[in-house]
Amino acid sequence: xxxxxxxKNLIGAGMRTWLNVFVTAVSFFMIIFISGMYDGMRxxxxxxxxDTEVAGGAYWHPKYDPLDPFSYEDAHGIPPKEIRDLIxxxxxxxxxxxxxxxxxxxxxxxxxxxxxxxxxxxxxxxTQSLMKEAxxxxxxxxxxxxxxxxxxxxxxxFAIRWLDANRTYDADEGVIVYIMETENFKVDMGTIWIPxxxxxxxxxxxxxxxxxxxxxxxxxxxxxxxxxxxxxxxxMRDMEAMIxxxxxxxRIMYAILLALAGMGIFNSQILSIFRRxxxxxxxxxxxxxxxxxVGLFTLEGGMNALFALxxxxxxxxxxxxxxxxxxxxxPIDYTEMGLIMAKRLIPVYTMGLFVSTTLxxxxxxxxxxxxxxxxxxxxxxxxxxxxxVN
Amino acid sequence: MSNNNIVEIQELxxxxxxxxxxxxxxxxxxxxxxxxxxxxxxxxxxxxxxxLLNIIGGLDSPTQGNVNVLGIDLGSSSHNKRxxxxxxxxxxxxxxxxxxxxxxxxxxxELPLILNKVNSNERKKLVEQAVEWVGLTNKLKxxxxxxxxxxxxxxxxxxxxxxxxxxxxADEPTANLDAENSHQIMKIxxxxxxxxxxxxxxxxxxxxxMAYLRRIIHLEDGQIVKDEQIKxxxxxxxx
Numbered sequence: 001x002x003x004x005x006x007x008k009n010l011i012g013a014g015m016r017t018w019l020n021v022f023v024t025a026v027s028f029f030m031i032i033f034i035s036g037m038y039d040g041m042r043x044x045x046x047x048x049x050x051d052t053e054v055a056g057g058a059y060w061h062p063k064y065d066p067l068d069p070f071s072y073e074d075a076h077g078i079p080p081k082e083i084r085d086l087i088x089x090x091x092x093x094x095x096x097x098x099x100x101x102x103x104x105x106x107x108x109x110x111x112x113x114x115x116x117x118x119x120x121x122x123x124x125x126x127t128q129s130l131m132k133e134a135x136x137x138x139x140x141x142x143x144x145x146x147x148x149x150x151x152x153x154x155x156x157x158f159a160i161r162w163l164d165a166n167r168t169y170d171a172d173e174g175v176i177v178y179i180m181e182t183e184n185f186k187v188d189m190g191t192i193w194i195p196x197x198x199x200x201x202x203x204x205x206x207x208x209x210x211x212x213x214x215x216x217x218x219x220x221x222x223x224x225x226x227x228x229x230x231x232x233x234x235x236m237r238d239m240e241a242m243i244x245x246x247x248x249x250x251r252i253m254y255a256i257l258l259a260l261a262g263m264g265i266f267n268s269q270i271l272s273i274f275r276r277x278x279x280x281x282x283x284x285x286x287x288x289x290x291x292x293x294v295g296l297f298t299l300e301g302g303m304n305a306l307f308a309l310x311x312x313x314x315x316x317x318x319x320x321x322x323x324x325x326x327x328x329x330x331p332i333d334y335t336e337m338g339l340i341m342a343k344r345l346i347p348v349y350t351m352g353l354f355v356s357t358t359l360x361x362x363x364x365x366x367x368x369x370x371x372x373x374x375x376x377x378x379x380x381x382x383x384x385x386x387x388x389v390n
Numbered sequence: 391m392s393n394n395n396i397v398e399i400q401e402l403x404x405x406x407x408x409x410x411x412x413x414x415x416x417x418x419x420x421x422x423x424x425x426x427x428x429x430x431x432x433x434x435x436x437x438x439x440x441x442l443l444n445i446i447g448g449l450d451s452p453t454q455g456n457v458n459v460l461g462i463d464l465g466s467s468s469h470n471k472r473x474x475x476x477x478x479x480x481x482x483x484x485x486x487x488x489x490x491x492x493x494x495x496x497x498x499x500e501l502p503l504i505l506n507k508v509n510s511n512e513r514k515k516l517v518e519q520a521v522e523w524v525g526l527t528n529k530l531k532x533x534x535x536x537x538x539x540x541x542x543x544x545x546x547x548x549x550x551x552x553x554x555x556x557x558x559x560a561d562e563p564t565a566n567l568d569a570e571n572s573h574q575i576m577k578i579x580x581x582x583x584x585x586x587x588x589x590x591x592x593x594x595x596x597x598x599x600m601a602y603l604r605r606i607i608h609l610e611d612g613q614i615v616k617d618e619q620i621k622x623x624x625x626x627x628x629x
Contacts, residue, residue, distance in 0.1 A: 008493065008497065012492025284473065285476065286477065287475075287480075287505050287506075288477070288505055289473045289474075290469055290473075381449040
């Protein structure tokens with residue numbers, strides 16, 4: 001009975017119902033849309049890191065500590081045979097890391113020089129560009145942010161100075177062969193990439209590497225000779241920690257959005273119910289019990305939320321699908337600020353986001369329908385009939 | 391309570407809190423209304439007639455005294471019990487009609503039957519019967535905002551009688567109507583009273599209504615000052 005009455009009331013109220021439903025649907029949409037963008041940013045940052053840096057994991061030289069540049073001097077060696085076999089089968093590639101300084105336009109800039117297999121295709125870096133002819137100069141690949149910072153462009157030459165295996169400083173001329181656009185600032189800012197063989201020669205570290213990055217879905221080697229296995233989780237721990245540290249911000253943002261949505265819904269529901277107090281009085285006068293009146297209005301609130309969800313899916317669904325497919329162009333290049341963010345942000349809409357938002361909004365609507373109707377139903381029917389407010 | 395009495399009130403006092411004290415709206419009311427009566431509570435504004443009507447209808451509670459309506463002691467009964475009494479055995483007619491604006495005439499009239507869980511076929515039959523009584527058969531699908539004042543009040547009457555209650559309480563039912571509509575409305579109610587033996591209690595100060603009443607209870611300052619039986623109501627006889 002209540003369901004039929006609630007449905008009749010909602011449909012009968014026409015524009016008033018659809019305005020309420022629209023306000024609730026806008027709240028649904030905004031929360032899902034903005035939370036999806038936020039999740040998309042974080043998901044993208046993780047994906048970019050895996051694609052351009054981590055791949056399936058790595059084997060580190062036992063002395064390698066990426067956070068301690070002084071460890072680079074000693075963190076090199078010939079990889080164990082099993083790992084070399086992976087490299088030979090193109091399931092892994094070597095990276096040789098050393099400290100260096102570059103001198104673009106007379107300035108000295110300390111960098112991390114990484115020798116990388118030019119032919120690798122395991123991570124998404126344009127290392128094939130290092131195979132270009134460089135007239136005997138050291139071919140250098142760098143990110144666009146680094147290029148901007150050093151004011152270098154393709155074809156520019158500059159001096160590179162490094163410390164070789166014998167603790168001797170050496171220097172040679174490098175040339176920019178390619179400037180890559182990348183969203184991962186960790187492979188961009190402060191790093192120059194050169195061919196692995198050239199790096200091994202320059203550093204006098206023939207066949208040596210600092211770490212080996214391997215492709216996804218490769219099982220661990222048995223004979224690793226103390227080279228340290230680092231899985232994706234370990235290599236992503238900084239990113240995960242950053243995301244975890246950002247979690248309170250995400251929650252605050254979600255809470256703000258919910259509060260804004262709640263206020264919108266509160267206004268529309270309260271107004272809608274309080275202007276119907278005479279109707280509530282009439283229902284009580286013709287014999288509806290207080291609990292049924294409260295039930296009726298709460299049910300109307302619940303159906304309002306359901307309609308809003310359907311409206312969100314119908315009107316907002318195509319928008320969600322469009323943005324999830326084509327992304328949202330961002331006006332600023334955030335990588336220059338040290339953030340891993342796409343130039344087109346692809347929002348991520350998870351089932352969890354839909355379910356949690358739906359549950360929360362429905363709960364808010366139910367509470368905001370229940371409380372005022374309970375208050376009115378508690379009034380004396382005579383006061384409700386007169387439209388009096390307690 | 392006598393089997394013939396539909397309402398029996400003894401030593402009723404009703405007070406409302408005002409500021410730090412109380413305003414006494416009704417005092418020492420003793421009243422009996424029998425089945426089938428066509429009674430008016432008459433008096434100037436503030437005399438307590440609407441308060442008394444609301445107490446009889448279980449919409450308000452007495453401060454002191456006994457109020458027994460249709461065999462139920464309203465002073466000691468719960469909200470739910472009073473709601474059930476209103477739902478099953480009473481009908482209300484209000485000055486401002488109190489129709490639900492989003493419902494059609496049919497749906498407004500149908501509402502008490504829905505509350506009484508009458509099945510849909512029976513509902514349709516009873517609604518059509520009630521609407522025919524009040525002469526609104528051609529307005530079944532109209533909403534209240536498409537009706538005149540007289541039509542709205544006739545819809546309210548149909549809603550009040552559709553479940554064939556024993557008692558109908560009408561609070562200033564003609565106050566918002568012109569003379570012609572007032573007479574039409576009253577004729578309908580006289581007819582219902584005579585044919586269905588439904589008891590009517592009016593709260594009014596409209597002389598047009600008084601001409602139809604068979605019993606007039608005069609209230610002044612919350613007290614019954616006169617209770618007169620009209621043997622041959624002027625308008626009632628003219629039907």
